[in-house]
Amino acid sequence: MLSRQELIDQIKQKKSFLCVGLDTDLDKIPDFLHDFEDPIFEFNKRIIDATADLCVAYKPNAAFYETYGVKGLQSLIKTYEYLPKNCLSIIDAKRGDIGNTSDRYARAFFDKKASGMGFDAITVTPYMGHDSITPYLAYEGKWIIVLALTSSVGSHDFQYLQTNEGLLHEAVINKVNTLAGAERIMFVVGATKGQEFENIRKHAPNNFLLVPGVGAQGGSLEDVCRYGITSECGLLVNSSRSIIYASNGKNFAEAARAEALKLQTQMATELEKAGIL
Secondary structure, three states, X not given: OOOHHHHHXXXXXXXXXXXXXXXXXXXXXXXXXXXXOOHHHHHHHXXXXXXXXXXXXXXXXXXXXXXXXXXXXXXXXXXXXXXXXXXXXXXXXXXOOOHHHHHHHHXXXXXXXXXXXXXXXXXXXXXXXXXXOHHHHXXXXXXXXXXXXXXXXXXXXXXXXXXXXXXXXXXXXXXXXXXXXXXOEEEEEOHHHOOHHHHHHHHOOOOEEEEOOEOOOOEOHHHXXXXXXXXXXXXXXXXXXXXXXXXXXXXXXXXXXXXXXXXXXXXXHHHHHOOOO
16 A cells, blocks of 8 residues: 555656546447457556556546446456556545445455455545544555545535535535544545635645546646645546547557656646646
C-alpha cells in the first residue's frame, strides 16, 4: 500500500499526478481482443504496460467488472494483481452502507486473503453518516475517498443544499475530516467545478482530492491546478475514456500512451509552476 509520503514521492519522480481510470467495457475495446481468454484483463494489461511510467494511480470502476458476474470479478482480481506496486490502487466502488455491511464491503476490497483483492483505496458515499466511513478506517493504512462535490449534472440536486454548517458538500468534508486526517482521507471533487476548488480548499486544505472530469467531460486541468494545487500537489486527476479509448485499433495501447503523455507533460508544467519540482 502507498502512504501519503510515498504518493508524494511518486508524483515528484514521475512529474505527474495522473490517475488512469480502467472503466473497461467489452463493447468498446478493440475487436481482436475478444479472441483472448480474458479480453478485459488483456486490455487492462496493455493499458497498464503503456502508461505505468506516466501515472501515479489506477482506478478500476467496480461496475464495469461486476456487470459480467464471476468472470468480471476474476478479471478485476487479475487486474488488481497486475497493477504496479508503486502506483496507488483505487477501487471506484462508491459503496454507501453502514455497520456489518460496510465492513463486508471493506473486506471485499481491502482483505486480500478474503477476496484476492487488497486495494490501497476505495471510493465511498457518506450520506448514511459517520458509520458509513468508520468500518473502512479499521483497515490500517488504507485510504478512504469520500464523494464531496461531483462533476455530474445532478450534483445540484443535493450537494449544494444549505445546512446549518454551510452547503451540504462543505458539511460532509468538515465532518469526515473529524474521523481521520489527511493521511487517510481524500475527497472526490469534479474537475468541471473549476474555481470552486478555491472554496473546497478552505475546508480540505491538506487532503488529496481525486478529480474526475478532465478530458472527455471537459474539465480544465489548468483551472483545477490554479485553484486546487497545494505545496505537496494534493491532487490526483483521473482520466478514463480519453486515454483508454483513444483508439479502437490494434494500436490502442500506443494511442493511450500518447494521450497519457499529453496530460503528464501538462502536469509537469503545473508542478513546476507550483514550485513542487
